[in-house]
Amino acid sequence: MKEILTLEHIQKFYGNEGNITEALRDISFSVCEGEFLGIMGASGSGKTTLLNCISTIDTVSAGHIYLGGKDVTEIREKELARFRRENLGFVFQDFNLLDTLTVSENIALALAVSKTPAHEVEPAVRAMAAKLDISGILDKYPYQISGGQKQRCACARAMINHPKLILADEPTGALDSHSAQMLLSTLESMNREMKATILMVTHDAFSASYAGRILFLRDGEIFAEIVKGKNTRKAFFEKILDVLTMMGGGGSDVRQTDF
Numbered sequence: 001m002k003e004i005l006t007l008e009h010i011q012k013f014y015g016n017e018g019n020i021t022e023a024l025r026d027i028s029f030s031v032c033e034g035e036f037l038g039i040m041g042a043s044g045s046g047k048t049t050l051l052n053c054i055s056t057i058d059t060v061s062a063g064h065i066y067l068g069g070k071d072v073t074e075i076r077e078k079e080l081a082r083f084r085r086e087n088l089g090f091v092f093q094d095f096n097l098l099d100t101l102t103v104s105e106n107i108a109l110a111l112a113v114s115k116t117p118a119h120e121v122e123p124a125v126r127a128m129a130a131k132l133d134i135s136g137i138l139d140k141y142p143y144q145i146s147g148g149q150k151q152r153c154a155c156a157r158a159m160i161n162h163p164k165l166i167l168a169d170e171p172t173g174a175l176d177s178h179s180a181q182m183l184l185s186t187l188e189s190m191n192r193e194m195k196a197t198i199l200m201v202t203h204d205a206f207s208a209s210y211a212g213r214i215l216f217l218r219d220g221e222i223f224a225e226i227v228k229g230k231n232t233r234k235a236f237f238e239k240i241l242d243v244l245t246m247m248g249g250g251g252s253d254v255r256q257t258d259f
């Protein structure tokens, strides 16, 4: 399968002489088109730093990151916003929907910013809404819809530009277990049915069990990697717990939930 994201020897230091934090030590890995990759690790292990470097919100201290063959570490500052808009989709913990816009307008915003011709916007929004089962609420405002519908709206907005990569940072962090499960099923169907490539950072072993492969970070390094393969989600979940135990615990949550 084609590699869509490649990290080569990424290092990230914060601070200056005498007070340096080595947030990422020497991180190399690849993500193939259509993969659902989870990144786990205790608090302070470097997950957010890694995500921020991939999303070009932060800069690396050394190494290279290629997205769709382009070295993102070489992109000039004034071109970064456009690069993100055209290549990345984000699913945030609080969904970041704008309250003064309808669901339809929230989803269309990404197309408006990327200057999609007006006559293409509505059909694109309708098609994406149908895939995510929110066709009936397109004219409502975020305060008029349920939490699960807000999630699907945020997912539709992330997908509307058909980005090369969807980045999800602790997307279930603020949700109860039922809402978390709904969001994870949505991410799973975006991955399986719409062929979205997803990179999800999470503390939560249950959330991680939806991924096809997981990298475990410890002190800024990759400590372990596991692949779901033909395992059931439950068996994969058990494997995740084994690795977390081996890593010495700390920083991971285990949701009480049903498989």
Ligand SMILES: Nc1ncnc2c1ncn2[C@@H]1O[C@H](COP(=O)(O)OP(=O)(O)OP(=O)(O)O)[C@@H](O)[C@H]1O
Pocket (backbone or CB within 6 Å): 014, 015, 021, 022, 023, 041, 042, 043, 044, 045, 046, 047, 048, 049, 050
């Ligand atoms: N802006 C910053 N300045 C200095 N140190 C930082 C900065 N951001 C992160 N760090 C340090 O880098 C290391 C990695 O932090 P990071 O936020 O990436 O961890 P994390 O795994 O995302 O943690 P959490 O799960 O708590 O969000 C930590 O030691 C942290 O204190």
